[in-house]
Amino acid sequence: MNSALLTPLFLAGLCMASAPATSPDTSNDGKQHTPPSRQDISAYLGYESAVILKNNSLRKKDIDLPAFRKAFAATMKKKPNLEQFNAYVDSIQPTIDAATHQLEQRNLKLATDTLQISRNFLEENGKKPGIVKTSSGLQYRIDQQGAGSAYDEEQHGENPLYSVRFKLLLMDGTLLIDKTEKAIETSDSIGLEGFDEALTLMPVGSKWTLYLPPHLAFGDATIYQDGICIPGNSVIIIEAELQSIKKDTRVIHPDGTVTDRPTQ
Template sequence: MRNLVWGFLCFVLFYSCKKDSGCGYNEQNIVAPASEQQAVQSYLTTNNITSASKDSSGLYYEIVNAGEGDGSPNLCSQVSLTYTGKLISGTVFEQKSTAFTLGSSIEGLRKGLLLIRKGGYMRLYIPPTLAYGSKEIKDESGKVIIPANSILVFDVALTSFY
């Protein structure tokens, strides 16, 4: 009887920890602290950006074009996009077209891209906790391109997903 109960508990534990997405990625439910949310709001106010909406996580976004078709990507989707990433100083740290599994990206992109469809275009204002947090990001030569605790701004066009 003891082995039966133990086996049942292991079964329940295994399936309760199983990833719901089926691809190894699941919703993180990370929320930026109030101080970071206020810093993003201050940036938006200072720059007269009044059309940005706020997600419950503290991500701010502007949907310029929602895109076409049915459905949006999910965390398991292979997304193709073109983007420009910059610091709030305006310094561009990356600009490219790329493809990757959405669940493998930073939390701000994971949350933002769920809001548009194929052909959609948006701007994301990502607090540090939803980006790289206290980790600084360096280029191949070792130069810091994203300082620790940076607010990031992404202009993103979702080319396709599957």
């Protein structure tokens, strides 16, 4: 509910409104490219606007669409007066603060409700045949046990590189990340403690299904990303296939470039 949210939308609309008419583009590959239709661009901007709003925990019922359309039309009709807009924001700041508090309370309740759902899920899941539980609370099922070796600190070093394919899902099956088409190399498993632990246990060639309790996943904070809500205290399910483990010989320089470590 921050006024800064309007900036990307305003800029996108301003650029589209002020862009000169285009002719077919043949500059790059010799092929004639048809200019995008007004309908396509409008649909694109509508999608981007909705994702931005959803990423800030807003729902459709939070938006007064007639007021939204009126403000949008008025802004597109004439040159925006940012000074006037900022004055308007200042005048309704108490309303913005109240709405922000309401959203925070909604997210807090969502996380509280999800905590009990996660506890019930893990309790029932832990009783299923084939489920292994570790002392940290991680649960996993071995779908295919690999014939390769597992992580060894002496052989692979303290921060090995894992080549892994995986999917991240919520308890209801909502797909968060899909990295199954091509394996990725990672030394931090996208920052999930439970994933880190599992990778140190999996033999190469294994396919495991992991069940990360909240404290080994994203914790108690509700996260909105790409228009998807990850409720606080969620169990994260990971379908992982470990393809290789090797010692990390990279050197990451201060400017961000990466090179191989010189051989001794």
